[in-house]
Amino acid sequence: MxxxxxxxxxxxxxxxxxxxxxxxxxxxxxxxxxxxxxxxxxxxxxxxxxxxxxxxxxxxxxxxxxxxxxxxxxxxxxxxxxxxxxxxxxxxxxxxxxxxxxxxxxxxxxxxxxxxxxxxxxxxxxxxxxxxxxxxxxxxxxxxxxxxxxxxxxxxxxxxxxxxxxxxxxxxxxxxxxxxxxxxxxxxxxxxxxxxxxxxxxxxxxxxxxxxxxxxxxxxxxxxxxxxxxxxxxxxxxxxxxxxxxxxxxxxxxxxxxxxxxxxxxSGEKMSKSLGNSLLIPAVLERFRGIELRYYLVAAHYRSHVEFSFEALAEAATGFGRLESFLERAADVLGEIPAGGEPNDVFVAALDDDLGTPAAMAAIHDLVREGNRLLPEGAGAELRRVAGSVRAMLAILGLDPADPAWGPGTGGDEKLTAAVDVLVRGLLDQRAAARAAKDWASADAIRDQIQAAGIEIEDTPDGPKWSI
RNA sequence: GGUGGGUUGGCCGAGAGGCGAGGCAACGGACUGCAAAUCCGUGUACACGGGUUCAAAUCCCGUACCCACCUCCA
The missing domain is CATH 3.40.50.620 (HUPs)
Incomplete structure (x- = not known):
């Protein structure tokens, strides 16, 4: 009800x-x-x-x-x-x-x-x-x-x-x-x-x-x-x-x-009074993605005052990244996140209670933790169910990263991604060689070099992965 | 003057009589060559002063501070 x-x-x-x-x-x-x-x-x-x-x-x-x-x-x-x-x-x-x-x-x-x-x-x-x-x-x-x-x-x-x-x-x-x-x-x-x-x-x-x-x-x-x-x-x-x-x-x-x-x-004041240009939407979107700003807004209850700060927005973006990266890894394992998943009971009860988005968000985070635990076991019905559910819950909040409304994927231009992939792969191969030779100094230097370009390296059982 | 809301741990933010929402940060452990990511674990938080109750962040009374609306405003 x-x-x-x-x-x-x-x-x-x-x-x-x-x-x-x-x-x-x-x-x-x-x-x-x-x-x-x-x-x-x-x-x-x-x-x-x-x-x-x-x-x-x-x-x-x-x-x-x-x-x-x-x-x-x-x-x-x-x-x-x-x-x-x-x-x-x-x-x-x-x-x-x-x-x-x-x-x-x-x-x-x-x-x-x-x-x-x-x-x-x-x-x-x-x-x-x-x-x-x-x-x-x-x-x-x-x-x-x-x-x-x-x-x-x-x-x-x-x-x-x-x-x-x-x-x-x-x-x-x-x-x-x-x-x-x-x-x-x-x-x-x-x-x-x-x-x-x-x-x-x-x-x-x-x-x-x-x-x-x-x-x-x-x-x-x-x-x-x-x-x-x-x-x-x-x-x-x-x-x-x-x-x-x-x-x-x-x-x-x-x-x-x-x-x-x-x-x-x-700064404790209603936005219309203390409005600086920095809070206009285009300006905020220069620093954060729309989906991150939306997550920040939805994470607070609609009847609560929110004290806006870029620090809090950055935290929210990090928190959202947790959900997003689970979905990405689950997609790698499953091939695709099934659409048409079901939100769990906690989530439903939360939103039924005067749109309790904070509790709903907590439900998503809890489920993602469960999903992360399942991830090393590889593709399975349980992981499929969890990932589908997470996606469904995010979609209800308008936060499904796979929603075409968000435009082309975060990777941006496909040609550009392919080009970067070739370059990064080359470096990662060199790093792999150095690691095989237990030349840790060289291996870490290569990783640092890649990271300095704003690219994160993640070592997984299937080999290293990169993302921006 | 009238009406309504707020004050929660290092930070952001829920909850609304009993079992510590969740996130971020921090610390310890697992994993790792080291990291990252992930998982496990760690916190004696509820503005202040009284009271009610077996039990209060949550109810009552009082105090302080903050904010909004009563004028255009999401």
Whole structure:
């Protein structure tokens, strides 16, 4: 039985989907305003693991992960950079896709984009106005606000009372009835905003407020009620609170479970505040492989804060190398690691318990130790079973080294590998000769020389092997 | 002011009343000409002060420090 932590109820609950055998999932993706960093990607990886686990558990999964391509920041940044807002959003969108691909984040069922769903948003806003939960601003700005006071349940998701909330510092009262009312629609500011960022609506030209898009798109693709809504912890309030208020005020039950992933911090601070270029995905991938970064992210529980450091990432990479080298050696012995292996019970129980990836990882390491013990005995049913199981478990976490998603093997270019092999073989033959003559000094000198080139030598019963 | 989270061994990171998750590093042993890899073994860890209990890292009370959200944010 899968159990998940639900932010709304603050506890771990059995996962009971609305429709038997199906799971519908909506995750807030990014606002494409700047390059993706490690923190952004953590969220994607966490929910990717959820998606994969639900699939493994036999659910037919509909997974919607949106993208916000219009908002204040995109307009401001693009203006600063002297280019069109949609050009900036498009470029960042492509960079994000690239980062997802580099980390083997599986594609969702669909990735709707905010500007492609203006009619759905207008429809929802109209409904809210009709029901008396929203009103056009009295100041003629063309804004439309959600009336927080008209919805007594407001604050239920983040467990806050309206009265206890600090009024927004920028609470430029404008045409708001209550400072906590939030914008569903923003009237076009002709003097400062491009005409391309304004769409026609019953309230005049303008653009959507931030929260409405998710309610509208979730409704379109998943229906008025769906199973799980996810996102980063900071979205809990106001974004998710507002999404839920809008949807429910319009008579839609909305999400049954709310899941939020925790932060990656650097020097104890949230990444967005202390972001250096070194933490952007392309920069990290210059130093580590995508699969190593993914291992690092998956090894921590999704609700735990992670203090990012390259030292910890390096340790993780070493730890992953242990798993990978077992699989490589097992493949040498078995010819091939069988696909379609089964994860063991410990692993299954771990992931069923609110996606306990740390315990799941421990299960893999334990099994690898068992496999390493079996290795000297050569090919056997037991080794086959263990290796297949290890591979299956890694695959569920999106960490199967043999997954073509990781691109060509770590050896890189085949021609290059063949060329290096010839050269290294030559040296290894010389070393073998020296060893046969018990000329240890020469033998070790050759090994040192090869290692200095970044190539590791491993002496096995079948003779020496090299790897980069 | 309100809401939520954290503080675990040299390090990273799980767990959530009784049996020391796992990884990295270290040390000892096996293997090796020596290494590497692998295997076996080695650690009296739970911020502090009280309390509850036969038993507390885990529950309760208090203290300290850190962080997040309440404003755009994965």
């Amino acid at each position: 899968l159990r998940l932590y639900d932010t709304a109820t603050s506890d771990v609950r059995d996962f009971v989907p609305l429709r038997d055998g199906e799971a519908s999932l909506y995750v807030c993706g990014l606002t494409v305003q700047s390059e993706p960093h490690v923190g952004h990607v953590r969220s994607a990886v966490n929910f990717d693991v959820l998606q994969r686990w639900l699939r493994y558990r036999g659910y037919r999964v509909t997974f919607i992960r949106n993208l916000t391509d219009i908002d204040d920041k995109i307009l401001i940044k693009s203006a600063e950079q002297g280019r069109d807002w949609y050009n900036l959003a498009y470029e960042m969108h492509r960079q994000l896709d690239r980062a997802y691909a580099d980390l083997n984040v599986a594609r969702p069922t669909y990735e709707p984009i905010a500007t492609g769903h203006i009619p759905e948003m207008i429809e929802l806003i109209s409904e809210l106005v009709e029901r008396g939960h929203a009103y056009p601003a009295a100041d003629g700005s063309g804004d439309v606000y959600f009336d927080v006071r008209s919805w007594p349940a407001y604050g239920e998701l983040s467990h806050q009372g309206i009265e206890d909330m600090e009024a927004a510092a920028d609470a430029d009262p404008r045409g708001k009835r209550d400072p906590r009312d939030f914008a569903l629609w923003k009237g076009w500011k002709q003097d400062s905003e491009p005409a391309t960022a304004a769409w026609p609506s019953p309230w005049g030209r303008g653009r959507p407020g931030w929260h409405i898009e998710c309610s509208a798109m979730a409704g379109k693709y998943l229906g008025p009620a769906f199973d799980i809504h996810g996102g980063g912890l900071d979205l809990r309030f106001p974004h998710h609170e507002n999404e839920q208020a809008q949807a429910r005020a319009a008579g839609r039950p909305f999400a049954s479970y709310w899941m939020h992933n925790a932060w990656i911090t650097t």
